Amino acid sequence: MRSKADLSEASGESPAAQPGLPPTQPSNRASPPNRRPRPDATAASGHGLAESASQAAAAAGSALRDDRARGTSRSAGRASAYASGQVAALDSAPRDVPAGRSKRTRELDQRVVILSGLSGAGKTSATKLFEDLGYTCMDNLPGELLPALAELVSEDRQRFEKVAIVLDVRAGDAPLAMAAMRGALEGRGIKPRVVFLEARDEVLIRRFSETRHRHPLAGRRGIAGSIAEERRLLDPIRAESDIVVDTSDLSLRQLKERIFAHLADDSSDVGIVFQLISFGFKYGVPLEADLVFDVRFMENPYYVDELRHLSGLTPAVRDYVMGQPIAQQFFDFLARFLDLTVPGFKSEGKTRLTVAIGCTGGYHRSIVIAEQLRGWLEKRGFGTVAVFHRELERE
Numbered sequence: 001m002r003s004k005a006d007l008s009e010a011s012g013e014s015p016a017a018q019p020g021l022p023p024t025q026p027s028n029r030a031s032p033p034n035r036r037p038r039p040d041a042t043a044a045s046g047h048g049l050a051e052s053a054s055q056a057a058a059a060a061g062s063a064l065r066d067d068r069a070r071g072t073s074r075s076a077g078r079a080s081a082y083a084s085g086q087v088a089a090l091d092s093a094p095r096d097v098p099a100g101r102s103k104r105t106r107e108l109d110q111r112v113v114i115l116s117g118l119s120g121a122g123k124t125s126a127t128k129l130f131e132d133l134g135y136t137c138m139d140n141l142p143g144e145l146l147p148a149l150a151e152l153v154s155e156d157r158q159r160f161e162k163v164a165i166v167l168d169v170r171a172g173d174a175p176l177a178m179a180a181m182r183g184a185l186e187g188r189g190i191k192p193r194v195v196f197l198e199a200r201d202e203v204l205i206r207r208f209s210e211t212r213h214r215h216p217l218a219g220r221r222g223i224a225g226s227i228a229e230e231r232r233l234l235d236p237i238r239a240e241s242d243i244v245v246d247t248s249d250l251s252l253r254q255l256k257e258r259i260f261a262h263l264a265d266d267s268s269d270v271g272i273v274f275q276l277i278s279f280g281f282k283y284g285v286p287l288e289a290d291l292v293f294d295v296r297f298m299e300n301p302y303y304v305d306e307l308r309h310l311s312g313l314t315p316a317v318r319d320y321v322m323g324q325p326i327a328q329q330f331f332d333f334l335a336r337f338l339d340l341t342v343p344g345f346k347s348e349g350k351t352r353l354t355v356a357i358g359c360t361g362g363y364h365r366s367i368v369i370a371e372q373l374r375g376w377l378e379k380r381g382f383g384t385v386a387v388f389h390r391e392l393e394r395e
Contacts, residue, residue, distance in 0.1 A: 110157055111135075112190055113164045113263070114181065116174070116237050117197030118230055119216055120204040122247040122255060123166055126197060129256050130164040132273075132351035139166040143177030150184030165192075168234070170216050175236040193263060196234075196241035199248040201227055253349035271383025272346055275354045278312070278370040279390045280362025286390065289356035293334065293369075298327050301364040311392060312367025321368040331369065335376055342382050362391030 113130065117123055127137050136159075141149065146167075153160040171177040178194075185192050199207075204227050208215060217226040238244060243262040247255055277286050285292055301307040301317050310317050321327050345353060355373070359365035367389050377385045 110153070110160065110190055111162045111263075112153065112160075112185060112192040114178070114192045114194045115164055115166045115197070116168050116178070116194065116234065116241070118199065118204060118227065118234065119168065120207045120211075120213075121197040121199045122250075123168065123197055125252055126195070126255065126259060127164065127166060129252075129259070129349075129351075130162075133162075133260075135162040135164040136160055137164045137166070140170050141165070141167075143171045143173060143180065146171075146177055146181040147184045150181060150188065150190075153185070154188035154190055167237075168216075169230055174234055178237050178240075193243065194237070194241040195243045195245065195259060195262075196238045197245050197247055198238070199246060203248045251349075253347065256349050271381065272342060272350065273352045273383055274377055274385045275352070276370045276373055276385065276387045277354065277356045277390055278362055278366035278388075279356055279358045280360060280366070281358050282360060283362065283391060283394075285358065286354070286356045288354050290354045292356045292358065295327075295330065295357060295359050295365045295369050298324055298330075298359075298365050300360065302361065307364070310364075311389075312364045312371065313389075317364055318368050318371070321365050322372065327369075331372060331376075334369075334373065338377075338382075339380075362389075367392075 113135070115123055115126055115130075127139060131137050138149065146165075149165070153163055165181070167178055167181065168174060182192060182194070201224065205223055208223055215223055215226040215230075217229050219226075221229065243259070245255070245258050245262075250258065275288075277289065279286055281294070281296070298321060301310075301312075301320050304320065307317050307320060312318065312321070322331075342353070357366045357370050357373070370387055370389070374385050374387050377383075
């Protein structure tokens with residue numbers, strides 16, 4: 001729904017002429033043609049616009065607090081008018097594009113998702129999915145800060161190319177906060193997609209019982225009463241959501257598929273992020289490892305005098321290790337194993353895989369195999385690969 005400020009802008013009418021809206025700051029008079037504006041006048045204009053934006057943000061926060069106390073139905077329209085009307089004046093001012101950033105960078109096609117829903121319906125799990133796919137995620141922000149967040153997201157479109165914002169009953173007046181956020185984003189040319197997660201009452205009650213988490217609305221009422229009240233408060237958001245997902249019977253993988261199928265987000269096709277760690281068993285196995293491979297059965301370059309002080313990154317050590325028939329047989333086995341398991345990991349919703357390869361000291365054999373595996377994974381195109389040679393940091 002478009003606010004009064006939005007309608008007045010479309011008709012060329014000043015928002016100050018609308019009843020119930022505060023007056024806008026007077027605009028600076030444009031310089032006559034063929035005359036270059038003075039630097040001090042330009043600075044004063046920028047200062048005036050910045051001061052106007054600051055006052056508008058403060059007024060939006062005050063309006064939000066006042067309307068919560070009165071419970072008026074006009075609050076959403078007023079908050080949206082503040083967010084998309086007055087603060088938008090700053091966006092229309094000419095700005096110098098920072099060095100290294102082209103105009104095209106500011107016009108990147110952003111993906112902004114507002115994630116809402118019932119407590120216990122899976123918002124935390126969904127947020128982690130968005131994080132794994134490169135989204136900048138923000139959770140549990142007060143409603144008064146949302147218009148300022150919209151301005152930040154619109155200003156630095158390269159940094160905030162993909163953003164997920166969690167907004168629920170913890171924001172206070174959730175429908176009001178949603179109206180302010182959505183209006184502020186759309187006023188800057190960014191159309192967010194709203195995803196609403198829900199589940200059946202008995203499922204939510206079971207989840208709260210298992211996790212022993214406190215419901216945000218818990219008080220004198222029991223858990224069932226809190227869920228019913230939350231449904232009532234969030235019903236306006238659910239009605240205006242682009243995507244509504246019932247997570248009652250969904251696994252994490254199915255939740256991921258359902259959300260990104262609706263969003264048509266090609267980032268859902270991004271491969272697994274691999275972290276390869278070479279280590280020495282005498283210093284302990286990396287605790288974060290998903291898979292551990294022991295290569296101490298290979299001949300150790302440590303006992304070759306000319307190779308002892310060289311690491312597995314040098315050609316001489318690499319040729320010595322990979323020149324062993326058993327090393328090549330092992331690597332062929334490792335490649336077949338990953339060819340078999342990586343698609344399975346991905347289908348189960350795993351987005352990160354840490355593979356640890358160890359030898360005695362972590363200085364020769366494990367480094368060679370880790371580097372060979374890096375090259376093979378990059379050629380296979382399974383995903384991005386990062387390598388960490390833990391024991392080299394001890395040198």
